[in-house]
Amino acid sequence: MDANKGREVKEGFRYTDKHEWIKPDGKGNALCGISDFAQNSLGDIVYVELSASPGSTISAGDVIAVVESAKAASDVYSPVSGKVLELNSAIEDAPETVNKSPYDDGWFIKLELSDTAELEKLMTPAQYTDFLAAGG
Amino acid sequence: MGKRTPLYEKHLQLGGRIVDFAGWDLPVQYTSAIEEHMAVRTNAGLFDISHMGEFSVKGKDSQQYLESLVPTSFSKLEDGKGMYSCLCNAKGGIIDDLFIFRITEDDFYLVVNAGTREKDFKWLKSRLEGDVVLEDLSDVTAKIDIQGPSSKAILQNVFSGVNLDKLERFHFTYSKFNGSRIMISNTGYTGEAGYELFINPETAGALWDILLEKGKPFNLIPCGLASRDSLRLEACYSLYGHELNENVNPVEAGLSWIVNSDKNYTASDILRKVKAEGPGRRIVCLEIKEKGIPREGYRVMYEGADIGHVTSGGYSPVLKKGIAFALVKTGIVKTGSDVDIVIRDKNVGASVVKRPFYSFNG
The missing domain is CATH 3.30.70.1400 (Aminomethyltransferase beta-barrel domains)
Structure with missing residues (x-):
């Protein structure tokens, strides 16, 4: 078996202890999604419902989506506060994209960050790697 | 740590993700629950069912x-x-x-x-x-299920001395494997043709290995509990603790067909009466019309009124939509009726459909 399966951590991202990621573009906006660990733990994702509405302002910890896997339904939380710019409706039509490409095509929402300092509270790739090694 | 079957180490080697099920450490899946489900529908799958009694x-x-x-x-x-x-x-x-x-x-x-x-x-x-x-005999019995259209051919390769063509559905026979007696029954819990194998725990590992090896040309793969559950739900087989419990009788559970003895047995008067008069609630099959996955406990509504709840729900890899068993009041809905399932405070449209979702293929 591939020992790294479900454990990929990408540089340039920040991570939460609930296995969401955020990827700032350096211009005040960012994409959010769920980590490789999260998609692998969920198993086959069969349905995604993006509950955040474009234009609305959300806080860190707000539910932005519900992901249904073959086993269970799980909430996805926003890692930071901001204004919702865009939803990736492609993952609603093809939920398996989240399994196949959690860090790229499988992003959930695009945010305009309220406070870039919030990013500093999240785990760096190195910290998240350690977090996973310690059992997630 | 839960109880472990004699095949526990095999599951780890195969990358099985171990979860607790009824006090047992068992694989919920190896690679993908949907892949495992479809392998059983099209080729064959192998299940460790040693936890059963x-x-x-x-x-x-x-x-x-x-x-x-x-x-x-x-x-x-x-x-x-x-x-x-x-x-x-x-x-x-x-x-x-x-x-x-x-x-x-x-x-x-x-x-x-x-x-x-x-x-x-x-x-x-x-x-x-x-x-x-x-x-x-539970502690001295391991159980391996091989299920799917190719299961007969694979099993025949391993047990050349048994004529599986002569072993009809629901029948069983005995054979020898590595010197141990094995019971082979033409039964299963998936909606596909298949067999259940009962053998002593010491020999189970060798049997598991040879079945996987002989099954390789037939695309046999090991399957976990998640696919076992979705397969049985598509085939409309009840699961204890979900459709069935001590407060539900077999007529309510949609099992009137097993209430047919003319002898006196425990609760025979009650069951005969409820079968003759009809139950006040009954298990029905629901199919989600658009998107959403029904889960156990979700409410079922008809024209705004609460008529019951989902007992088992999930995603059907064959139908590619959410399906469910629900226990609902009788006399309100029938096959074809439109109902709503309340999923996270939202009403999601579903239809009452004829059982089963997937007809036995064998």
């Missing part, structure tokens, strides 16, 4: 004793054949569903659920009467 009932009064406990007629049961039935309490509620195999007229083999094994054994023991010897 097996009891022996022997003695000249065995049949009479069993007939006094279950609502199902023994008239079609013959040597070498099994049947599905259930144990009911005094109110007609289901203590467990089980398979009863008749070896001879004074020798029976019962297969019961893992989570109810102790409770069942106590109940059976408390009801002993006449020349009957009851024994729990």
Whole structure:
């Protein structure tokens, strides 16, 4: 078996202890999604419902989506506060994209960050790697 | 740490993700629950079902004793054949569903659920009467299920001395594997043709390995509990603790067909009455019309009124939509009716459909 399966951590991202990621573009906006660990733990994702509405302002910890896997339904939380710019409706039509490409095509929402300092509270790739090694 | 089957190490080697099920450490999936599901529908899948319980009932009064406990007629049961039935309490509620195999007229083999094994054994023991010897063989029995259209060909390769063409559905036979006796029954819980293999724990690992090896050309893969659950739900097989429990009787559970004995048995008066008059609530099959996955406990609404709840729900890889069993009040909906399932405070449209979602393929 591939020992790294479900454990990929990408540089340039920040991570939460609930296995969401955020990827700032350096211009005040960012994409959010769920980590490789999260998609692998969920198993086959069969349905995604993006509950955040474009234009609305959300806080860190707000539910932005519900992901249904073959086993269970799980909430996805926003890692930071901001204004919702865009939803990736492609993952609603093809939920398996989240399994196949959690860090790229499988992003959930695009945010305009309220406070870039919030990013500093999240785990760096190195910290998240350690977090996973310690059992997630 | 839960109890481990003799195949626990195999599951780890195969990358199985281990979860707790009824106190057992078992693989929920190896690679993908949907892939495993479809492998059983199109080729074949291998399941470790060693957690289930097996009891022996022997003695000249065995049949009479069993007939006094279950609502199902023994008239079609013959040597070498099994049947599905259930144990009911005094109110007609289901203590467990089980398979009863008749070896001879004074020798029976019962297969019961893992989570109810102790409770069942106590109940059976408390009801002993006449020349009957009851024994729990669960700890000395491993069980491997091979299921799917290719399962016969694979099994025939391993057991060349058994003519599987002659082993009809619900029948069983014995053979030898590595010097140990093995029971092969043409049964299963997936909606596909397939077999259940009962063998001693010491030999189970070697049997598992050779089945995987001989199955490789047929695309046989190991399958976990998640696919077992989605397969049984598509095929509309009840699961104890979900559709079935001590407060639901078999008629309500949609199992009137196993309430057909004309003998006196536990709660026979109650069950005959409810079968004749019709139950006040009944398990129905629901199919989501658009998107959403129904889960156990979700409410079912009809024209704004709460009529019941989902007992099992999930995603059907064959239908590619959410499906569910629901226990609802009778006399309100029928096949074709539109209902709503409340998913996270939202009403999601569903239809009452004919059972099963997936017809037995064998």
